[in-house]
Every structure is written in C-alpha cells, then in structure tokens.
Amino acid sequence: MPIFLWDFDIVMNDRNMVVEIKCNSIHFDRTMKSPSDFYRKLSNGKMSLGGPNQTNRSWWTRSIKGGSYSYRKTDEVIEILFNVELKSENVLGVKLQFLSRIKKMLPFSTVRIGGEELMENHTERFVTNERGYKKGTQFIGDKYNSPNRWL
Numbered sequence: 001m002p003i004f005l006w007d008f009d010i011v012m013n014d015r016n017m018v019v020e021i022k023c024n025s026i027h028f029d030r031t032m033k034s035p036s037d038f039y040r041k042l043s044n045g046k047m048s049l050g051g052p053n054q055t056n057r058s059w060w061t062r063s064i065k066g067g068s069y070s071y072r073k074t075d076e077v078i079e080i081l082f083n084v085e086l087k088s089e090n091v092l093g094v095k096l097q098f099l100s101r102i103k104k105m106l107p108f109s110t111v112r113i114g115g116e117e118l119m120e121n122h123t124e125r126f127v128t129n130e131r132g133y134k135k136g137t138q139f140i141g142d143k144y145n146s147p148n149r150w151l
Helices: 025-031 035-044 056-063 091-105 122-127
Strands: 005-008 016-024 064-073 077-086 109-114 134-140
Touching: 016 025, 016 091, 025 077, 035 056, 035 064, 035 077, 035 091, 035 134, 056 064, 056 091, 064 122, 077 122, 091 109, 122 134
Parallel strands: 005 109
Antiparallel strands: 016 077, 016 109, 064 077, 064 134
C-alpha cells in the first residue's frame, strides 16, 4: 500500500464530493476503533491543522452540509466511501482540507477525491452481502436523517 497517494479532479461548480479511503486493516484498527470512530474524529475532533478555528469540528461545520459514508472491511483492508454535499463555495479548498485532515489521521492510507465516477459499483461493493466482508452505511447531517427516528 502506498505511503502517500492522492488523486482528485477539480470541478469548480460541483457541490457534491465523493471521497474514497483505503487503509490496511491492522493499521486502521491500531489508530481507530471503528469506521464510526474515524468519522467522529474527522467531523467532531479537536485535531487542528494550525491557526485559530481550524479544528476538525469548526471546519466540518463550515464546509459539509451532510451526506453518508459506507465502509467495507476485510482482514487485510478497509475501504471507506464518503458521499457529501458541500456548504462552502470554495470546492478546491474543501477538497484539499479533506485530504489533509484524512492524511493527518491515517498517514498510510490511499485517498481518492472525485465525483460520481467513484460511486460506480457502490451497491455491489458496499451494500450487498459478500462472504468475508463487514459492511455498513451511516447518514450524516440532520437533513439526511429520518424525521421519524425519535418516535
């Protein structure tokens, strides 16, 4: 697995972003407890890239409206796929921040940032049952949650 690999396309008017993260399962398990722990640290953590008001929590609140993440895990590798809607008009800045924050948390991961092309085979890869894979999907943000969840 490469130490540092990233790739993203620059679409200046696109408010949706797909981020694919691949990491060795052993390294991931040592660093994070679970995919939801990774999401919690990315969206609500106090980790900072420097400067005032640059914690993950403040950045996420300013930049991400909502969306979902799915994961797929084997004994060898874990894949996490974020599909998010952006608040910010600075799409390139959000992509670079997303990449930097992920690489700070999981330095030995592979990250791809793009659009709908990364969603190809999403159902087959992240939803359908396959032997040997643990899978799950979680929605992010208030508008993406069920309005009846508290009933």
